[in-house]
Amino acid sequence: MSAGNGNANGDGGFSFPKGPAIPKITTGAKRDNDICQDDSGPTVKATTLDELHSLQKKRSAPTTPINQSGTAFSEEERQKIQLQSISASLASLTRESGPKVVRGDPAEKKADGSTTPAYAHGQHQSIFSPALGAVSDSSLKFTHVLYNLSPAELYEQAIKDEKGSFITSNGALATLSGAKTGRAPRDKRVVRDATTEDELWWGKGSPNIEMDEHTFTVNRERAVDYLNSLEKVFVNDQFLNWDPENRIKVRIVSARAYHSLFMHNMCIRPTPEELESFGTPDFTIYNAGQFPCNRYTHYMTSSTSVDLNLSRRELVILGTQYAGEMKKGLFSVMHYLMPKRRILSLHSGCNMGKDGDVALFFGLSGTGKTTLSTDHNRYLIGDDEHCWTETGVSNIEGGCYAKCVDLSREKEPDIWNAIKFGTVLENVVFDEHTREVDYSDKSVTENTRAAYPIEFIPNAKIPCVGPHPKNVILLACDAFGVLPPVSKLNLAQTMYHFISGYTALVAGTEDGIKEPTGTFSACFGAAFIMLHPTKYAAMLAEKMKRQGATGWLVNTGWSGGSYGVGNRIKLAYTRKIIDAIHSGSLLEANYKKTDIFGFEIPTEIEGIPSEILDPVNSWSDKKAHKETLLKLGGLFKKNFETFANQKIGVDGKLTEEILAAGPIF
Template sequence: MTTFDLTKYGIEVKEIHRNSSVPVLYELGLRLEEGTAISDVGALLVYSGEKTGRSPKDKRVVRHPDSEKNIDWGPINIGLDEHTYMVNRERALDYLNTRPRIYVVDAFAGWDPKYRLKVRIICTRAYHALFMQNMLIMPTAAELEQFGEPDYVIFNGGGFPANRYTSEMTSKTSVDVNLEAKEVVILGTQYAGEMKKGIFSIMNYLMPLEEVLPMHCSANVGEEGDVSILFGLSGTGKTTLSADPKRKLIGDDEHCWTDDGTFNIEGGCYAKAINLSEENEPDIYNAIRFGTVLENVVYDKKTRKVDYTDTSITQNTRASYPINFIDNVQIPCIAGHPENIIFLTCDAFGVLPPVSKLTPEQASYHFISGYTAKVAGTEMGITEPQATFSACFGAAFMMWHPNRYAELLAEKIKKHHATAWLVNTGWTGGAHGVGSRIKLKYTRAMIDAIHNGDFDHVNFVKDEEFGFMIPESCPNVPSEVLIPRNTWEDKERYEQVKDKLVALFNENFKKFEKDVNEEIVDAGPKRSLSVES
């Protein structure tokens, strides 16, 4: 416990724990927070309560003349007036003042000192403090002494609800970002990911002001210093494929591309734990130990052994751990300019090739589109593949119009001569229900071929509709797997399904067209005349 003073925020609580050690946070959590336990390998088992995932419809951004013109207002960035923000802030502070103890985390977001933010988290649970100490970059004792005033403060009053009858509130949950006050207020949710993504949203706003591209991606670096970044929505293999024994991990989720190179925003990883196994994801599995937070998992009450297949609490089970819990990691998490940009998609329609090369304009198009597909059976009522599009592979956290990020990406690809690739980790030989999932060993072999430069010396064929270039051979991958049409028995059906997917891409992109550069619009797929007629 420290004698740290929070009275400048109107917080009068006397017992304040600032940047506490892991054992201290374990002790406090186990003693004071219901349902908290230790797993058989030493991880802290915690529950987030009613909310087991983010609440994107309850996120608000305060409207202010200084930032208003930059923000892409709409269903993702929903506006909030200053008065309502102050009502919610007061509600959070009142709640914090009713607590017997407060936790403070003072740490950094961003490994590059030129761009990093000093962040202060004020929260009421040991679990939240440990989570953010895992996810941020912790200062040394000397850095903490010189920390001074933070750049941004998060007031986490998530144990107390928002008032649904307050103007502009839609539920008991509210996550409010105030860029001018440099604050985030959380009410009505104890899901820890809201704090992490609040900081990412702030970086997504600030970085383009400095011509820096913030990215929702993983990144790794080879022995020669060659950097790859991997974009992909949930279920596409972003975390799995970035953990490569032949390459050092830079980070698994949030990065920036500057004039100097790449840096990780975070100090830790927040990995999905559903169906986790040592065989399939050894790096993540072995990172779960003393100091790791295991969120909303089910475990044996006698042995404390976790059942990663049990999703009775939520499918969104998670593990949070410092990045140095991964053996093969680059510390500090900074590297050079990316040589390869890899867009991962799980195409359940089975028509995208397992690997293809994109032009910079096509890269921007696919970046803005952010495509993957939900599989039939994962949700009630879904009987065939469902296309999912999330702009910039992280629409929920993007503050500017997607074109701003796409322009930055295209500029940096051209300036630093990076190569963009589309890698399909989904279906081959037919759509889901007919075909089969592309083997992980083949996808790994294709990623290896990208890194080894093996595609520099092979023939490519152009896809007539999508326009990207497909390699005709790849080491350790049967050549017939590479051309999707060849894997389908029913060629006519392949053409029909492909035409449907092209139409879905075109329909989704209509909402961006008026604000997107013409050459990016032209880089999108074209419907086949033979199928249309």
């Protein structure tokens, strides 16, 4: 032991070695007036710390809004109109009075050091007080509105107040969605009233679980009361649909910065000018996800309820914080509104080549819509929700929602690079010190996600619209490993597989091998459609026929055997297949017809081992292959029974052809 550890004197304490006193530091130049040289530079124009802090932030320059009569609104007037509109959104349906609505963060210190609303101090700040007099305690309180905050502001809010919010080393905001890490389709309810009774698809197979108007009102009140009980709520005013003629104005009222940032990224972001003339929203979401629904309420079967009222144009969320409910709730609304305008809504990705050739990618969750529409050689129009009109396609959203499980920089560079400042990273695990994300860690959930604005993808097509599709690619992740990597479909087959909406994922990841289970979800999105599947199918058939689009079925799942024996098809191979579809070269290939399903499959594709193109070649156990193929064929047949006596479109002949386009054995 050396004396250097300061404890050599044996008394158990510390002492410094005795020596000469340390001389005072003197600065060379201005010794006489006793001012240190470092203090003689320029000083700030502030006499107190508060004043200094007030210098730090400048206000965004107000633009010059013009109202209907051609006169400009003052900043104050504009804020008052906004607050009036938000106050109307937050109003109870039963009480005359509600909380006073104020703008800004309640925790933000005023110049006088107070944190209570400026109202009480006679300062300038917009307040909207709906009631004349106070009739309840709730009408005495203030609800602060954080309106269309920027990502940076939302980061600060999340980190300040929401446990589980962290900045990861790539700059993204990591969040936790709570107990629910995926959507809850069995808790999604739709109000059945005089209008929807006739218009929507009800009964067996329908995703629309009914509730009555009264129960909706009870849940709406519960959500609104919860939101009003908070000190602050987040309000986003944004748009859906890049087609200017069919743009929908949405307002999202939520309790969490996570939800506000998620929707900021996923919906279309208005410009400051567009926001000034936003007016009344076409649709409003009340997200009270932290607060459960009441099990004593009629129809409630769990503590979660996602309630859609198309007549009131409102969605109420109770008992789940999974942000995807908002995104997909709005998608359901579009599946109702758009077909009314003879526009087809699609659960598909969409991209466009340099020559303007557009491809749609349909598929259930996890089949590759986001992965394959994000293609460095093509323009991304959107990854999940689109509309097909008389003139072409438009993206409904302003952002992408990518699965992150096992994400790799090499295989999916554009998605990897999109995870940066501004991106919401849901339920991922990261190093507690370096904050580096481990995408292979499924401790919270396998459904880890990144939500980012579409312009985070370098070759995004802004505005997100394009001409009519040339190729319609149906994706299935077939864990049985019997569907060919690619099949060319005729129109009837395309419709058969669109209506079937097949995929088979593996049941779970624990405890070794599990049987794959087939999932059939009409229109590759039964959870979101509002009308009978044949309505969407008829529109798709009509559009594909008119535009001469080619249908393809691509298996992004297993090859060389079922799950447990074979492996998932290499993403690089799937990309080569997709490239050959886009370039048109696959149309020119030689084809042969398969047994049972009657698919046309190419015998060769450049860059891919030919033997994998016909699954039977890659299975070592031929008997097992045949059995599995028949088993899958049987699942298709059984699923299609419910559609057997449905007419698809006006063309009786097409209906016959579609029914005959399934597996035959």
